[in-house]
Amino acid sequence: MKTYIRNTATTLALILGLAGIGAVLYAWQLPPFSSDVQTTDNAYVRGYVTLISPQLAGYVTEVAVKDYETVKAGQVLARLDDRIYRQKVEQANATLASQKAALANSEQQEKAANARIGASEAALASASYAKRRAEENRNRIEELSDKGIATESDREQSRTAFDQAEAAVTQAAANLEVTKQDLQTIIVARDSLRAAVAGAEASVELAKIDLSNTVITAPRDGAVGEVGVKLGQYVAAGTQLMAVVPRDTWVIANFKETQLAYIKPGQAVELTVDAFKHAVLKGHVERFSPAAGSEFSVIRPDNATGNFTKIAQRIPVRITIDEGQDLAQYLAPGLSVEVRTVVGD
Secondary structure, eight states: OOOHHHHHHHHHHHHHHHHHHHHHHHHTTTTOOOSOOOEEEEEEEEOOOEOOOOOOOOOEEEEEEOOTTTEEEOOOEEOOOOOOHHHHHHHHHHHHHHHHHHHHHHHHHHHHHHHHHHHHHHHHHHHHHHHEEEHHHHHHHHHHHHHTTTTTHHHHHHHHHHHHHHHHHHHHHHHHHHHHHHHHHHHHHHHHHHHHHHHHHHHHHHHHHHHHHTEEEEESSEEEEOOOOOOOOOOOOOOOOOOEEEEEEEEEEEEEEEGGOOOTTOOEEEEEGGGHHHTEEEEEEEEEEOGGGGGGGOOOOOOOOOOOOOOEEEEEEEEOOOOOGGGGGOOTTTTTEEEOOTOOO
């Protein structure tokens, strides 16, 4: 009897030992349980979670949505007090009007300068005619004086009149040059006025942009997360108000580096979603991460230590969810997923 009990205990221990070894071999997918089918439960649904923040500071005058509400692109989510920004638009428009008036005044000054140039040219022509007449008169008096007909006084008066006429021509020419330089000054200054107008126009556009930013809208279709902003709350630029989550989702599966040899882009996979009572969805491998997940961590591991222990690293793999599946529309970022590759696809 004792021998029978001893043999039974030995057999049972042997069976349990073999079962334990088999379990370890199966868990690690070692022979004879190795397979090209790769699985991982380190996988999660991902999506574009857009955090909504204002670009301006101000008091919230309206919160137009509630938690988890569906929104369309461009739909108003919240509004800020816009009184200050409306006045800034008016101020910028007034500055623009002033700069445009200065530019228009410059154009009028150009017309006036051109008129002065015409008057100066006429004055120069008149002085030139007077000079020529004085010169002819002087020459005539000189001839008469040489013949003894004209007196010395007449000669001196003719010479003086000619000198005055010559000086008048010089003065008229100088005045003409001054009016031309005035015109050039006006033309050169106009570039500065045009730049001032362009700057004022830019200020108007910036003021309008700030005014439009007081209305916070949804960047795309999706659903609103928890709304954290409250009516009457003062918010600064960059304050997180809420999040908008579009319907686009995918799966990130973190496979061990030893599994990558059996996975390739385009390969079919099965996705078991915990939240759907382990319902299975279809998908395809889209692409692999360019580096192991540890390389993207805030504190990267330093393996140059004396007590190094080799650990299999995990590589994130992006998986596209196939279209035409009813349950796919209910996937939400953050849900847990089990991924199983399909061999032969």
